[in-house]
Amino acid sequence: MRFKSLIQFFVLSSLVALPSQALANQNAVSDRPLTVVGFGDSLMSGFQLPVQDSFTAQLEKALRDKGINVTITNAGVAGETTADGVSRLDWSIPEGTDIVILEFGANDALRGIAPEISEKNLSDMIEKLKQRNVRVILAGMLAPPNMGNDFADKFNAIFPRLANKYDVPLYPFFLDGVATVKSLQLEDGEHPNTEGVAKMVEGFLPIMEETISQHTASK
Numbered sequence: 001m002r003f004k005s006l007i008q009f010f011v012l013s014s015l016v017a018l019p020s021q022a023l024a025n026q027n028a029v030s031d032r033p034l035t036v037v038g039f040g041d042s043l044m045s046g047f048q049l050p051v052q053d054s055f056t057a058q059l060e061k062a063l064r065d066k067g068i069n070v071t072i073t074n075a076g077v078a079g080e081t082t083a084d085g086v087s088r089l090d091w092s093i094p095e096g097t098d099i100v101i102l103e104f105g106a107n108d109a110l111r112g113i114a115p116e117i118s119e120k121n122l123s124d125m126i127e128k129l130k131q132r133n134v135r136v137i138l139a140g141m142l143a144p145p146n147m148g149n150d151f152a153d154k155f156n157a158i159f160p161r162l163a164n165k166y167d168v169p170l171y172p173f174f175l176d177g178v179a180t181v182k183s184l185q186l187e188d189g190e191h192p193n194t195e196g197v198a199k200m201v202e203g204f205l206p207i208m209e210e211t212i213s214q215h216t217a218s219k
Helices: 020-027 055-065 082-092 106-110 115-131 149-156 158-166 194-217
Strands: 034-040 070-076 099-103 135-139
Touching: 034 055, 034 082, 034 194, 055 070, 055 194, 082 115, 099 115, 099 194, 106 115, 106 149, 115 135, 115 149, 115 158, 135 158, 135 194, 149 158
Parallel strands: 034 070, 034 099, 099 135
Antiparallel strands: none
């Protein structure tokens, strides 16, 4: 994936999360861990990283360190597009899953797949998960600048539009704070290294904690 020249994205809109201790207390009501699946491509799978350094592993540890009883499964597969996600969603997301972090789109953009197709595939996945009463956090992506302004305008609009349509929380840019920082990338200049993933987890924690609190409060 070519993100070397990617213009740094704006910071996340502010999120108000419950204090970590309150989350831990709510989660402790049940002995069953909250079950989360990270569903996406190489950015989710932890490309060329030790298992314990992947996004899902680092996020699970960060939440557990806050006293939140959670298990996060890594269902990321390198190189996949939104079409691949649609085709394997049913067997990749086990019954009983509480929350899915849906992260697809980077490879669609790199391959120049029509944004309308990517949006339809993401829409299908969100609808399937909602039908199963699984909460969805949508991880957004930006098109590389070399794809041109017209393509970028259409592609970048997909994620906020879907978040608004389906009323799901949106993390605007999954690689926020990492995409243009060499020290946080592997030698390929495309994927995050261990420190890069830690930066991603740091940014993602507020929306994750907010979603957990909402899920727990609805039970």
